[in-house]
Amino acid sequence: MSPDTAPILNVAKLTKRFGGFYALDGLSFHVAAGEILGLVGPNGSGKTTAINVISGLYAPDGGEVVLDGGSIGGVASHRLVHRGINRTFQIPKPFLSLTVRQNIEVALAYGRAAVAPPDMAALLDEYRLTDVADRPAADLNNAQQKMLDLVRALATRPRLLLLDELAAGLNPAELDWIAERIKALARSGVAIIVVEHLMGFIEHITDRVIVMNAGKEIFEGKLAVAVQVPQVIEVFLGGEHAA
Amino acid sequence: MPSALKHMLFIVAPLLAVFAVLPGVYQNHLLLFNFVIFLILAQGVNIIYGFTGYLPFGYVGFFGAGAYGFAILVMHYQAPAVVAVLVAGLVGVALGLLLTPLLRLSGAYFAIANLAASLAVLHFVANPALENITRGPYGVSLTGTFNPTLAYTAALVVLALTLGAVVFLKNSRFGLALQAVREDAVSASMAGVNVVRMRVIAWLVSALVAGLAGGVYAWYVSVFYPDNVFSGEFSIFAIVFALFGGVASICGPIVGVILLYGIYNLIGFTTPQYFQLIYGLLIMGLVLFLPAGLVSLATRRGWHVP
Numbered sequence: 001m002s003p004d005t006a007p008i009l010n011v012a013k014l015t016k017r018f019g020g021f022y023a024l025d026g027l028s029f030h031v032a033a034g035e036i037l038g039l040v041g042p043n044g045s046g047k048t049t050a051i052n053v054i055s056g057l058y059a060p061d062g063g064e065v066v067l068d069g070g071s072i073g074g075v076a077s078h079r080l081v082h083r084g085i086n087r088t089f090q091i092p093k094p095f096l097s098l099t100v101r102q103n104i105e106v107a108l109a110y111g112r113a114a115v116a117p118p119d120m121a122a123l124l125d126e127y128r129l130t131d132v133a134d135r136p137a138a139d140l141n142n143a144q145q146k147m148l149d150l151v152r153a154l155a156t157r158p159r160l161l162l163l164d165e166l167a168a169g170l171n172p173a174e175l176d177w178i179a180e181r182i183k184a185l186a187r188s189g190v191a192i193i194v195v196e197h198l199m200g201f202i203e204h205i206t207d208r209v210i211v212m213n214a215g216k217e218i219f220e221g222k223l224a225v226a227v228q229v230p231q232v233i234e235v236f237l238g239g240e241h242a243a
Numbered sequence: 244m245p246s247a248l249k250h251m252l253f254i255v256a257p258l259l260a261v262f263a264v265l266p267g268v269y270q271n272h273l274l275l276f277n278f279v280i281f282l283i284l285a286q287g288v289n290i291i292y293g294f295t296g297y298l299p300f301g302y303v304g305f306f307g308a309g310a311y312g313f314a315i316l317v318m319h320y321q322a323p324a325v326v327a328v329l330v331a332g333l334v335g336v337a338l339g340l341l342l343t344p345l346l347r348l349s350g351a352y353f354a355i356a357n358l359a360a361s362l363a364v365l366h367f368v369a370n371p372a373l374e375n376i377t378r379g380p381y382g383v384s385l386t387g388t389f390n391p392t393l394a395y396t397a398a399l400v401v402l403a404l405t406l407g408a409v410v411f412l413k414n415s416r417f418g419l420a421l422q423a424v425r426e427d428a429v430s431a432s433m434a435g436v437n438v439v440r441m442r443v444i445a446w447l448v449s450a451l452v453a454g455l456a457g458g459v460y461a462w463y464v465s466v467f468y469p470d471n472v473f474s475g476e477f478s479i480f481a482i483v484f485a486l487f488g489g490v491a492s493i494c495g496p497i498v499g500v501i502l503l504y505g506i507y508n509l510i511g512f513t514t515p516q517y518f519q520l521i522y523g524l525l526i527m528g529l530v531l532f533l534p535a536g537l538v539s540l541a542t543r544r545g546w547h548v549p
């Protein structure tokens with residue numbers, strides 16, 4: 001592997017238990033700078049848990065998470081943010097009683113962006129939050145709250161960005177727009193992991209996908225290939241029927 | 244003008260000036276002193292509850308510990324009162340450090356554990372076996388340092404410092420980050436905030452405030468029993484006043500103390516027989532109809548209240 005494609009993140013044999021239940025059961029994958037990796041799989045397959053462990057919310061019970069060659073399993077979230085990891089939440093989690101601007105200010109002040117932190121006005125503008133900048137985050141609709149989650153993450157200048165169902169609930173025009181934004185971020189060198197159920201969206205923006213089932217990967221490669229693999233088809237159909 | 248300066252000039256300075264002048268024109272100095280003590284304690288509650296969301300039901304523990312810290316320094320080391328007040332603040336901080344594990348709890352569990360902790364400190368101090376150190380249940384008498392005028396001035400200084408701390412929280416990134424932690428600790432950590440450290444700092448600052456207040460109180464009253472300085476009324480009143488005015492603001496707790504403690508004393512003087520009833524109904528009404536405090540009347544209309 002040449003140095004410039006060396007993965008920024010390497011996940012190896014990762015396990016995470018809740019009681020006796022293995023939410024992650026030996027998950028392995030990697031992602032490189034500038035790459036958009038799709039993480040797909042039926043509900044409950046462990047996608048969010050994987051993001052939670054990588055972003056330091058949970059300590060892993062086994063296996064390794066390696067960032068830039070150093071192990072980060074169990075390191076506190078704010079430290080990982082300072083080292084260049086950030087994320088959005090499946091259900092957005094803004095600071096509800098603070099204004100949109102204050103929400104972003106916290107991340108600008110405490111994110112310790114490696115390079116100069118981005119400009120507030122530019123962030124607000126790029127993610128269509130200028131009009132609501134001085135309103136409490138509680139006043140925003142779901143799509144706007146998702147954008148605020150994303151902007152908070154971007155304010156810390158992440159090199160690895162984890163997006164948990166960011167596109168769910170957006171209308172088609174918004175989907176196209178956010179897809180372009182994500183691709184632009186990747187072009188600027190950010191490694192991005194995208195968890196999403198909308199296969200068209202995944203197909204459109206990802207370079208590669210990992211298909212997860214029951215806490216481990218069952219496929220790695222192009223989505224177009226994945227949909228022809230019997231095991232993948234079965235997992236998705238089984239998931240549909242079970243749901 | 245930066246808003247921190249504005250807050251100091253137009254809120255803190257006038258309030259201090261009024262309480263500096265009042266003893267010259269109003270005879271009931273003990274009442275004025277109690278006002279100042281509750282202004283301090285309500286802002287101390289504001290710091291921990293308003294900015295982090297922890298409800299300190301046992302807040303009086305720091306106050307009582309501070310009062311006894313003062314007493315022990317004066318009784319056993321003949322320390323000057325000012326030094327003893329500073330030590331009282333440190334005793335508050337030390338107790339705060341001892342209780343930091345409580346910050347792992349949240350909501351009602353934290354409130355109850357904090358209440359239990361304050362009772363534990365009370366019974367520790369009041370233990371007859373410690374008579375040589377604390378005088379146990381028999382109370383202390385500190386006639387050597389008795390000087391209500393100086394003690395009142397010291398209370399104003401502590402109030403000034405406390406208000407300064409709240410103005411800082413209201414106008415700084417640090418205070419903003421604390422509020423972020425209160426709103427959503429997980430998101431705050433994803434904004435790069437060290438959640439545990441922030442909570443501990445706010446907790447210790449509010450413990451310091453109550454410890455200093457306890458020291459000043461001991462100085463002023465000079466004779467007291469454990470049940471006086473560990474009375475649950477201090478916690479309840481400070482919390483009710485702060486909540487009534489509205490926390491996470493500078494003015495809210497001030498307005499709360501002046502109005503509610505004012506009414507409390509007014510009813511107490513004029514119709515003591517109805518006093519508990521009226522006061523109780525008043526507080527219930529407020530909690531039901533104005534849960535976010537008086538300042539929310541203004542903020543709901545879009546007016547900014549510092």
Ligand SMILES: Nc1ncnc2c1ncn2[C@@H]1O[C@H](COP(=O)(O)OP(=O)(O)O)[C@@H](O)[C@H]1O
Pocket residue numbers: 018023041042043044045046047048049050
């Ligand atoms: N904090 C938790 N406590 C207990 N079980 C959990 C927790 N988080 C996730 N799980 C369980 O782990 C499994 C994987 O969940 P999740 O990672 O959210 O799946 P996905 O995001 O792929 O839908 C689910 O069965 C879920 O119920």
Ligand SMILES: [Mg+2]
Pocket residue numbers: 047048049090
């Ligand atoms: Mg999920």
